[in-house]
Amino acid sequence: MTDTVTTPATPLLEVTNLKTWFPSGRGEVKAVDGVSFSIAPGEVLGLVGESGSGKSITGFSIIGLIDEPGRIIEGSIKLEGRELVGLPSHELRAIRGKTISMVFQDPMMTLNPVLSIGTQIKLALEAHETISSAEARERAIKALAQVRISDPERKVDSFPHQFSGGMRQRVAIAIALLHRPKLIICDEPTTALDVSIQAEILAEMKELVSELGTALIWISHDLAIVSSIADRVAVMKSGNIVEIGPALGVLTKPQHDYTRALLDALPSRAKPGELLLRGSGIADAAPPPRKSATANLPPLGSPYLVIDDVVKRFEKPAGLFRNLAIKSGLSQPLNVVHAVAGVSLTVKRGEVLGLVGESGSGKSTLGRMAAGITVPTSGTIRLNGQPVMSIGRAPKKITTRIQTIFQDPFASLNGRMRIGDIIAEGPLAHRLVSRAEAAVYVGQWLAAVGLDPSFSNRFPHQFSGGQRQRIAIARALAMQPDVIVCDEPVASLDVSIQAQIINLLIRLRAELDLSLVFISHDLSVVRHLCDRVAIMYQGRIVEEGEAAAIYADPQHAYTQRLLAAVPVLPQAAE
Amino acid sequence: MFGFILQRLWQALIVVLAMSALVFCGVYAVGNPIDVLISPDATQDIRAAVIAQYGLDQPLWQQYFTFVGRILHGDFGRSFVYNMPVSELILTRLPATLELTLAAVLFASLVGIPIGMYAGYKPHSPISRAIMALSILGFSVPTFWFGLMLIMVFAVQCGCMPAGGRGETASLFGVDFSFLTGDGLSHMILPALNLSLFKFSLMIRLARAGTRELMLSDTVKFARAAGLSEFTVLSRHVLRLISIPLVTVFGLELGSTLAFAVVTETIFSWPGLGKLIIDSITSLDRPVMVAYLMFVALLFIVINFVVDLTYALLDPRLRKGRA
Structure with missing residues (x-):
């Protein structure tokens, strides 16, 4: 790694003053607005920015795949001295996959579900060379072996749905590497994956790139990941590169205010429990209204939400003939999924409990059962000694004192209802407020989460992701709960928005004596927000304890693996 | 797989039984x-004798069970009008309808799907707009008109096509x-074209909607x-992905056609099953109607069974025995 920003005399790729605009109803959306950078052969450039900063569009512009009606209106992209802007489409196609290739974010979406892995690799091979079927198969097996897929002779005939997310992304990388490209553009290739898989892919990618001498543009919103792979980092904001330089320099001694703000918004760089600094933020919200009577509540710190030996099995009911077939041995019994296999957990009043695990660990199912959304197969969940759900054939939630905030604020708010109605719906149904008081009540909660009370007439689509998550929080709080189950509430948000939401949760929790069950896969957010942490693995809790203790000295092998996989930002040597 | 086939046979039995009773x-x-x-001028004695001969003097439920019992022996009864076994009657008419229908549905698919895919691939081109306008016309113009x-223009005005019948x-x-003779083929063209118009428009619309959506997907971008x-993107990726809804509609349309x-x-006086059922209804030829509708069921x-098997062939996610 060099300390200076000098680039070698013959850059592999040189982008100058690139402008990619999208015409829209009123004028143009300037997605990329004057970006310049260059990459040397074999160099890894990290392209960092928040959503809408134009980082992905920059990648697509280079490979010549901008969705209509977008187009490059100015600038040049030179690959080994050859101008790519304005090349006819068949010449661009000859470069794609051969000299420049690309890996996308979501491996679930990129591979064709109805074609076998071998066929998809064969198609990519045939795109640039004439090759016999037998030879293509041979090459496909080699390509799979190269990205460390075990048993490639058999796997080559598999279909994508038989692979996990990590394996699918490996296949995508194998396809990108087929023709030994000189440059690979990776657009958030590990964002959709679990931390441990992400760590594996990162390590492998690093090795492959240095082995083959391939240059890499690594597009990501995650500064820590970029710092672990990139030689140089470019920070993008509103279609511009605001800062570019050696990775260590940019991340430890940021020159630009925006880079500094991004870094300050990271929970991993702040003391646990403290409000996060935020560079570009909304002014602090007005204090929340007084809560209604909270009689008969136990003192802070006493056991409050008690989950006792809860089990959740998912199984498909078998029909008449299938049962007969199963009994006579003609057919296999149906798969039973043990999502949660016997979990006991106590949340104390006023405490924040972090529930950490990878996808499929059962953490969301446990959260949904705690919140009275999903019925447990067996076991009980009690809030302050009272059951959360009624018993009987069709159990229903019978308390309003526990509420939920979901991961995706785009899916969790009804797009056809006004914000005010969304928030007032629950309190009105449960007679917490009268219809006459509702408007004032909603306004108070909107103010409490840092939104203008006059927004209550608007619809969800008029808000950004962070604002929507605030609305979801206001909706949960308007029910006057004591416990809130937060299911990955910041996972789909940009870092600066994430910081705002975390701050909001920290503040509201202190002001309202809330208990939170905070479900997340992001260990740094959990570390920052939670008093106690429970680590979930394959439907069981493998480790539980004070957050500080677990992070400092993890006991279970799985926790150790999980913590080791978290990419860490370089710290300034002050 | 075995359980699936067994389940389907069971369902088929119930549906056919319910259909026959209904x-x-x-x-x-x-x-x-x-x-x-x-x-009308027959004597009361002859009348009673004929009623007894066809078993029409018995209560309905008894007639029904006699009918079901005969079917179990492979006897669908005799047509009142043609005075021949119904099964034979249907089988002689089936080939005419079969070749006409297959020609219509195959034309609709083989021409409609590529055209629809083109319209979805280049949604803003003038050709695509023309294709879509044509498909709306195909939906809204009544078949008989x-x-x-077609008869007016090609048979009457030009005189280049025959107006009706099966030909040689x-x-x-x-x-x-x-379809094996030149004359027969020329007789087939107009009715097949007429029959395929609606299906043709349907295939265009389906193929276009699927293609348009898929062109924006990550799968296509990655390819x-x-x-x-x-x-290659269109023929190997997109076509495979849109084929499932297309096969569903293909199956349904094949059946209903x-x-x-x-x-x-009727318009082209094509001696097929459709004409047979219309004639039977007007002459109240009950055995033909019942057998025909059971045949349709x-x-x-x-x-549908074949369509379901095709799904498994097209989409590996629906196959059993996952790794």
């Missing part, structure tokens, strides 16, 4: 075939088909990023 009662309610069968227009037929495996040509090509067959079950 149709039997329904047709009974329509009118008394005796009034059509016997001349289009058929009459040739025998294949002991069955007569029109393009790997340097695949646009033709086979069973209810009535209008077209069975046809739909078989087609």
Whole structure:
């Protein structure tokens, strides 16, 4: 790694003053607005920015795949001295996959579900060379072996749905590497994956790139990941590169205010429990209204939400003939999924409990059962000694004192209802407020989460992701709960928005004596927000304890693996 | 797989049984075939004898069970009008409808799907807009009117196409088909075109909607990023992905066209099943109606079964025995 920003005399790729605009109803959306950078052969450039900063569009512009009606209106992209802007489409196609290739974010979406892995690799091979079927198969097996897929002779005939997310992304990388490209553009290739898989892919990618001498543009919103792979980092904001330089320099001694703000918004760089600094933020919200009577509540710190030996099995009911077939041995019994296999957990009043695990660990199912959304197969969940759900054939939630905030604020708010109605719906149904008081009540909660009370007439689509998550929080709080189950509430948000939401949760929790069950896969957010942490693995809790203790000295092998996989930002040597 | 087939057979049995009871009662309610069968001036004795001969003097449930019992022996009864076994009657008419329907549905798919895919691939081009306008026309123009227009223009004005009938037929495996002779083929073109108009528009719309959506998907972007040509992207990726809804509609349309090509067959006096059922209804030929409608039910079950098997062939996610 060099300390200076000098680039070698013959850059592999040189982008100058690139402008990619999208015409829209009123004028143009300037997605990329004057970006310049260059990459040397074999160099890894990290392209960092928040959503809408134009980082992905920059990648697509280079490979010549901008969705209509977008187009490059100015600038040049030179690959080994050859101008790519304005090349006819068949010449661009000859470069794609051969000299420049690309890996996308979501491996679930990129591979064709109805074609076998071998066929998809064969198609990519045939795109640039004439090759016999037998030879293509041979090459496909080699390509799979190269990205460390075990048993490639058999796997080559598999279909994508038989692979996990990590394996699918490996296949995508194998396809990108087929023709030994000189440059690979990776657009958030590990964002959709679990931390441990992400760590594996990162390590492998690093090795492959240095082995083959391939240059890499690594597009990501995650500064820590970029710092672990990139030689140089470019920070993008509103279609511009605001800062570019050696990775260590940019991340430890940021020159630009925006880079500094991004870094300050990271929970991993702040003391646990403290409000996060935020560079570009909304002014602090007005204090929340007084809560209604909270009689008969136990003192802070006493056991409050008690989950006792809860089990959740998912199984498909078998029909008449299938049962007969199963009994006579003609057919296999149906798969039973043990999502949660016997979990006991106590949340104390006023405490924040972090529930950490990878996808499929059962953490969301446990959260949904705690919140009275999903019925447990067996076991009980009690809030302050009272059951959360009624018993009987069709159990229903019978308390309003526990509420939920979901991961995706785009899916969790009804797009056809006004914000005010969304928030007032629950309190009105449960007679917490009268219809006459509702408007004032909603306004108070909107103010409490840092939104203008006059927004209550608007619809969800008029808000950004962070604002929507605030609305979801206001909706949960308007029910006057004591416990809130937060299911990955910041996972789909940009870092600066994430910081705002975390701050909001920290503040509201202190002001309202809330208990939170905070479900997340992001260990740094959990570390920052939670008093106690429970680590979930394959439907069981493998480790539980004070957050500080677990992070400092993890006991279970799985926790150790999980913590080791978290990419860490370089710290300034002050 | 075995359980699946068993389940389907079980379902088929119930549907056919329910269909037979429903149709039997329904047709009974329509009118008394005796009034059509016997001349009004027949004596009371002859009348009673004929009623007894066809078993029409027994209560409905008894007639029904006699009917079901006969079917179990492979006897669908005799047509009152043609005075021949119903099964034989249907089988002689089936090939005419079969070749007409297959020609129509295959034309709709083989021409409609590529055109639709083109319209979805280049949604803003003038050609695509013209294609879509054409498909709306295909939806909204009534079949009978289009058929009459075809006859007017090609048979009456130009005189280059025959207006009706099957034309010359040739025998294949002991069955007569029109498509084997030049004359038969020219007789087939107009009715097949008329029959396929609606399906053609449907295939265009389906293929276009699927293609348009998929062109924006990551799968297509990734394939393009790997340097695949646009033709390969369309033929290998997009076509495979849109084929599932297309096969569903293909199956349904094949069934309904086979069973209810009535209008077209009547206009072009094509001696197929559609004409047979219309004639039977007007003459209250009950055995033909009942057997025909049961045949239709069975046809739909078989087609749906084949469609389900095709799903598994097209989409590996629906196959059993996952790794």
